[in-house]
Amino acid sequence: MKNLIVLKVITAVLIISIIFSLFSCMNEDRIEVPPVKLEHVNGDYKGRLITVQGEIRGEKVVDFKIKKDTLTFPEFPIKEIVKAVVKDPIKTEAAITAMGKVKYKLNYTSVVNAEKNWVELTFVPKELELQIPVDGVSKKTIVTLVTKQKGYFAGLDHTLRFVLAAEKITVNGTVLSPFDAIYYNFPYCIKI
The missing domain is CATH 1.20.5 (Single alpha-helices involved in coiled-coils or other helix-helix interfaces)
Known part of the structure; x- marks a missing residue:
C-alpha cells in the first residue's frame, strides 16, 4: 500500500x-519582433517573379527599387505582353530585342499595422504604354495593370510580397480579344 x-x-x-x-x-x-517603420520598405530588392497566364507559368528573378512612395522596375517583364500582341514566336523575340529595357513605376501608399511588425502597401498602378515593332510598323499598346490585393513588407525578415495583373491590352485602339490576364506574382522579394 x-x-x-x-x-x-x-x-x-x-x-x-x-x-x-x-x-x-x-x-x-x-521571438521578439523589432518594430518596423515606413522607411524600412525603401531600398533595392531582388524578387522571385512567377508569371501566370492561363495554363502557362514562368519563373524568373527580377530587380526593383523602392523609394518613398514608388516602386520602380528598371526592366519590367514584358515578354508575355508582347507574346499576346505578336503571335509569331520569332517576331516576338525580335520585338522584345528591339524594345530593350522597359522601365515602369508603380505608386503606392503605405501603413504600419497596429502591432508594428509589417507594412501594408496599397498600389495605384498606371497604364503601361508600349510601342511594339512588328514588320517595320509600331503597334501602340496600352496595358491596363491592376492590383486586387495589398502588398506586405514583413518586419521580421525584411521581405516584400505583392501581385500585379495585366487585365486588358489595347492595340492601336482595339481591345485585344480573346486575352487571358497575365498575373505577376512576387511571393518573396528580399532587400539587397
Missing part, C-alpha cells in the same frame, strides 16, 4: 514537472 502511494506521488510530481517545462519552453520560443 505504501509503495502505491509513493508511486502516485512520484507520478504526480513528474507530470507537474513536465507541464511546467512545456510552459517555460512555449514562452522561450516567442
Whole structure:
C-alpha cells in the first residue's frame, strides 16, 4: 500500500514537472519582433517573379527599387505582353530585342499595422504604354495593370510580397480579344 502511494506521488510530481517545462519552453520560443517603420520598405530588392497566364507559368528573378512612395522596375517583364500582341514566336523575340529595357513605376501608399511588425502597401498602378515593332510598323499598346490585393513588407525578415495583373491590352485602339490576364506574382522579394 505504501509503495502505491509513493508511486502516485512520484507520478504526480513528474507530470507537474513536465507541464511546467512545456510552459517555460512555449514562452522561450516567442521571438521578439523589432518594430518596423515606413522607411524600412525603401531600398533595392531582388524578387522571385512567377508569371501566370492561363495554363502557362514562368519563373524568373527580377530587380526593383523602392523609394518613398514608388516602386520602380528598371526592366519590367514584358515578354508575355508582347507574346499576346505578336503571335509569331520569332517576331516576338525580335520585338522584345528591339524594345530593350522597359522601365515602369508603380505608386503606392503605405501603413504600419497596429502591432508594428509589417507594412501594408496599397498600389495605384498606371497604364503601361508600349510601342511594339512588328514588320517595320509600331503597334501602340496600352496595358491596363491592376492590383486586387495589398502588398506586405514583413518586419521580421525584411521581405516584400505583392501581385500585379495585366487585365486588358489595347492595340492601336482595339481591345485585344480573346486575352487571358497575365498575373505577376512576387511571393518573396528580399532587400539587397
